[in-house]
Amino acid sequence: MAAAPNASTNPKNGRNHSRLSFAKITDTLTVPDLLALQTESFDWLVGNDVWKARLAEGQEQGRTDLALHSGLEEIFEEISPIEDLGETMQLGFTSPELEDPKYSIDECKERGKTYAAPLYVNAEFMNHMTGEIKTQTVFMGDFPLMTERGTFIINGTERVVVSQLVRSPGVYFERQQEKTSDKDIYSARVIPSRGAWLEFEIDKRDQVGVRIDRKRKQSVTVFLKALGMTSEEIMDEFQGFASIESTLEKDAILTKEEALKDIYRKLRPGEQVAAEAARALLDNFYFNPKRYDLAKVGRYKVNRKLGIDAPLSDSVLTVQDIVRTIKYLVSLHAEKTTLDGVRDGEPVQLRLDVDDIDHFGNRRIRAVGELIQNQVRTGLSRMERVVRERMTTQDIEAITPQTLINVRPVVAAIKEFFGTSQLSQFMDQNNPLAGLTHKRRLSALGPGGLSRERAGVEVRDVHPSHYGRMCPIETPEGPNIGLIGSLASFGRINSFGFIETPYRRVVNGQVTTTIDYLTASEEDDFVVAQANAPLTDSFHFQDDKVLVRKKGGEVELVGKDEVDYMDVSPRQMVSVATSLIPFLEHDDANRALMGANMQRQAVPLLRSESPLVGTGMEGYTAIDAGDVVTADKAGVVSEVSADAVTLQLDEGGTQTYYLRKFDRSNQGTSYNHRVVVSAGERVEQGEVIADGPATENGELALGKNLLVAFMPWEGYNYEDAMILSQNLVKDDTLSSIHIEEYEVDARDTKLGKEEITRDLPNVSPDLLADLDERGIIRIGAEVRPGDILVGKVTPKGETELSAEERLLRAIFNEKSREVRDTSLKVPHGEEGTIIGVKVFDSQDGDDELGSGVNQRVVVYIAQKRKITAGDKLAGRHGNKGVISTILPVEDMPFLADGTPVDIVLNPLGVPGRMNFGQVLEIHLGWLAKQGWNVEGIQEWASALPEAARSAEPGTKVATPVFDGAYEREIEGLLDSTLPNRDGERLIGSSGKAQLFDGRSGEPFPEPVSVGYMYILKLHHLVDDKIHARSTGPYSMITQQPLGGKAQFGGQRFGEMEVWALEAYGAAYALQELLTIKSDDILGRVKVYEAIVKGENIQEPGIPESFKVLMKEMQSLCLNVEVLSADGQAVSLRDTDDEVFRAAEELGINISSRFESSSVDDI
Structure with a gap:
């Protein structure tokens, strides 16, 4: 096919620096709106103006398959009329209308409200006996609205409704x-x-x-x-x-x-x-x-x-x-x-x-609109029963539509769907790609779908009819494999819910520009050629025999006149995430699956950097994900600040865009906008004004371009481990900002009101230094585990006081006896800087806090996390690993010109995994960084697009999926790179360089593959996983420590571990593990006391699990007693007595989360 012109690979956005593309095929169709799956379905449900315009346009084109009524109209028509049993009266509904929402999106997030609009319908009551008709507009409850980014805000959190794949x-x-x-x-x-x-x-x-x-x-x-x-x-x-x-x-x-x-x-x-x-x-x-x-x-x-x-x-x-x-x-x-x-x-x-x-052809998509519609239908049918009952019980004269209708069942059904349905999910906001993929997800699970246990291998398998409809690569590993998929890049849903994919029509061996969208059943009747079938300049097939696929995925060579259709683009069979993997065609499918999934786990970094080697999909993804701010109308930038940009519009007037600064995303990553325009600059419609998280100049930027060497190094990169340079820590290359939110409520209790105050009992003034007069921490304070964020006291039960005590209390106004300190403290393992405090007060009247809550304080703590040993990094080809060590930059291997590498990977990670895409990526990355110039006419450069014959250093390149740079082109370009300042080329056509050992300065014996790879920092951070406990909470029944970091639990010493110690005869170690370190209630408190006072540790007592065993045997009617050595029965105390006695006698409670900081209390 004719070489693709080097237009910007992203026509939606003028600001995007054009990528130099190695594509050999021109796309006939630009990538469609990637959120249409969500927005179009919801538009149909509520029947808004956008949907009406789309319907009119479709009717002009002569389409007959379009739904003529909105989703809400359909259900109200379906249920009307509701008649009583004697058919003497009826109630009908017409023209549902949504009014304006009560709160804006930002207010809903701030206050924990649902973003919804009141729904009204015209209800008409008719009495057949008298012929009388009464009409009223009736309120049918609040109806959640979709934001323009395809999400819902339910109780202040952003949620996504996943589309369901069901049998048609x-x-x-x-x-x-x-x-x-x-x-x-x-x-x-x-x-x-x-x-x-x-x-x-x-x-x-x-x-x-x-x-x-x-x-x-x-x-x-x-x-x-x-x-x-x-x-x-x-x-x-x-x-x-x-x-x-x-x-x-x-x-x-x-x-x-x-x-x-x-x-x-x-x-x-x-x-x-x-x-x-x-x-x-x-x-x-x-x-x-x-x-x-x-x-x-x-x-x-x-x-x-x-x-x-x-x-x-x-x-x-x-x-x-x-x-x-x-x-x-x-x-x-x-x-x-x-x-x-x-x-x-x-x-x-x-x-x-x-x-x-x-x-x-036999499985269809139930998108958001239909899922909500089904839920409203359930609610209305429950309401219908109530209406029928009321028709028979109420006085016929006094009946009006309002008295018959009870909207509770409808409201409850909608609430139930958004709150508890398997398909309404907490949005994955880790980065823009994660959010976009979540909205394009197709799930076979959920009500009316399959269940994980019953789904066999056939349902999960890739099917020929998935081509261009559902991605064969992107699906979770684990029990959901094949049940959850992702919509292919060009797929769209027709009005029956079947996925259609576009094809170029072929007439008599000539490919036309006419594009037809076909469902899987329709496609079975045609013969389809691939997107890379060679064409002449007049768009005829070059060869007499063309490779095609027929019904059932059969591939064969047929005459060119037999072809009916041709693919529109090589990336049409894969999803958005998969199409972001360069050289996907050289990766094994299993590893490509991991690569596609891990891109969604990348954490937005402090400074985003788009990949040197991209695929041309980065721009579409960033813009359609909705995390960048784009101009609605053309104009000139008149004013710029950190959190707002004002445009002077061409059509007159101004428009201000407000930016989000350091908000917390659902996953606790930082959501921040950065302006990319300056005052006086001209901005066209659709152009990027501000970058969001993990975007650079309107392109997706999930990671960093790092200099990688594939070589072993002292065994530190054994089994996928990675070695990093200290430079990356020092320069904050891989640092990210994480924000946590903590909240505390002051409630009414039986004993009185809780109070937010800095007047806390028995707390030293040093600990209150950062609290303001209200008892709330000041913004900018640095906090560590155990620090007080919000001071709060709770009344405790009054004991009868003697006259003297009452007198003393009256004189000294001493409160400390009647309240206890229940302040909000920083949990274990968390630290950072306070970046925001919100106070909601029920007396302000505007904030509906819920019953019994007088005040709510929300505190935001941000922390900058540098990269550290134990963090997980990954490339885009499923090549993941954990950092084993961070070396000083002077110890890292370096190139002949003294450049140290950033990261050392194990070469053994490549051949067995068969993801060679990463090797081609580092070579092309090196080329992009160095720049190149092809001189003369070279045989290997025959297919190279004209614009790609030379490039400046640092040029960003695109190598689209299934249509990227060839190996021979990369090899040739490596010999054509621009020389460095010494006039040398450090890497030739082999792609390998001579490296030197940073410690000795000696050259390594063999040349090493070196180049730039795009590396992502994943959400699996060691800071979130590391955990230790000395004392902490215990389980109610067994009195053993809880498990897991969230519960501040201990490490379980299980059955097999016990065997290991038994095998070594380590009796005393075993005894203390099973008693005083676990469930010997009195013993563990005494040990704690002994350690604090520096005394010897006493003999262990009887563990609680033994008592539980006895109780179980007694419940089976077995009389079990414990006898001492001389045959006397030993009486065992009750657990509650033991705990109480330990606390009373010794004044120690080791099961509280934060121990008192002074030893004197003990």
């Missing part, structure tokens, strides 16, 4: 091998969106049976007779089908009534049978729109599969559907290959085939 309603045919004979058994299922299933099957005796609502099997001819067909009509309809004829012969029932009764008997055995009841039962199962719903998509699938032309609004089954299903099934059984049918008013020959349930 429709009709499915299956073939199974009969266990005893070799016969194939065919079955058919009609699966509705809601309602009873209908199943048909042909057994090994060629009898056709039917199961109604998964109950007992019955004869299909009886079922047809119950639907009103006579034996003659059945014979006419199924002439020539032996299976139906033999089933009919064995069927003794003649009339419709008998057939109905027979079915009723089998469905409800033991009940009295009336023909009317039997008819009503069958009607309710399949023909009553209130009870049965195929949904539009189900009707569409049934029409396509069976060759029927019924309107999409027919949401219930018809006799014709049932007859066609049986005909299709018996034709399959009779081994026919085609069946006559109708499609779009034209007669067609249907190909007979069984269905593959994992095919993406």
